Amino acid sequence: MEKQIFDLPIPTRISQNNIYDTYCDNYDSIHYLFVEFQFSWLQQAFKALKDLDKYNILVYLYKENFIELNELFKVKSFNEFYINPRFILDKINIIKISQKLRLSKETARRKILELEEDGILIKNKKSISVTLKAGLLQKPENTINSFSKILQYVSWLLYKEKKVKKYYKKEFFVKKVKERFTQILAIFLEYQIDYVLTRKALANNDIEMWFIVGSLLYNQIMFLKRSEKKSHYQKEWIEEVLNIGDKKGINAMSISDLTGIPRPTVIRKLKILLKQKDIFKDENNLYYITNGKLFTELNKQRLINIKNLSEVISRINNIIFFS
Numbered sequence: 001m002e003k004q005i006f007d008l009p010i011p012t013r014i015s016q017n018n019i020y021d022t023y024c025d026n027y028d029s030i031h032y033l034f035v036e037f038q039f040s041w042l043q044q045a046f047k048a049l050k051d052l053d054k055y056n057i058l059v060y061l062y063k064e065n066f067i068e069l070n071e072l073f074k075v076k077s078f079n080e081f082y083i084n085p086r087f088i089l090d091k092i093n094i095i096k097i098s099q100k101l102r103l104s105k106e107t108a109r110r111k112i113l114e115l116e117e118d119g120i121l122i123k124n125k126k127s128i129s130v131t132l133k134a135g136l137l138q139k140p141e142n143t144i145n146s147f148s149k150i151l152q153y154v155s156w157l158l159y160k161e162k163k164v165k166k167y168y169k170k171e172f173f174v175k176k177v178k179e180r181f182t183q184i185l186a187i188f189l190e191y192q193i194d195y196v197l198t199r200k201a202l203a204n205n206d207i208e209m210w211f212i213v214g215s216l217l218y219n220q221i222m223f224l225k226r227s228e229k230k231s232h233y234q235k236e237w238i239e240e241v242l243n244i245g246d247k248k249g250i251n252a253m254s255i256s257d258l259t260g261i262p263r264p265t266v267i268r269k270l271k272i273l274l275k276q277k278d279i280f281k282d283e284n285n286l287y288y289i290t291n292g293k294l295f296t297e298l299n300k301q302r303l304i305n306i307k308n309l310s311e312v313i314s315r316i317n318n319i320i321f322f323s
Contacts (some may be wrong), residue, residue: 202301250287
């Protein structure tokens, strides 16, 4: 990458379509960053609470709070918000949480009770309070840094393609996201929750199962990256992921190490995936994603996500450069 220029030309407003075209033209390099980001998100989420559904509830409550602030035209910086990250949501209940996060009412009630017992939430009849302890768990320094790498790389590609006059580094995006923290995180978390829930629905509505599938997919994608093959986009990329996966799988212990999910749980859910013919196990007890129904649906969502992510990047860039 060329050295960053420090003069200040007038920013160029970049449309979602321009970002989408750049994404498609540079699919491999952007998508590797994106896959690493998503897998790291799940790792951090599981590490925080050892329960991805509980973490999703917490993230959803933060997103709702940020949206409320936006509707009141209040924007808090990262530092302003975390001076006292406690907040109360009045128009929220178990039914709404269960519907939005695709949980049964019984599961949502049980998870919220566990979050109360952990001192993370305080539930009253008509409101839910999010505590200081939750703020410490959910402080998204790593998320901001990781997503800013994607913003930086897109900025570089747009500059290289002469669609903008200036290239901005990761540190610039980290600073700007933190300055308009609640406004930008409302957009990002809404996207992120939908991304995770869509994939959870494909994996028997089991978020841990999706994390296990994601670890197999992550392994095969990273192996493709190390092969240094380039210029994939739609069908070609998927075919390469499947074919290169046949050369290097991953065992149950490694999946447990990568995800943090206990090995007996990993094995139990791998057996379900094997029965559904969504994965394959070789003679060395190594597992691979295979071209089954789950993978076909994941591929459809992958292509939809190119447009969704392009829209999110466009909206965040517009806030950063024109607010």
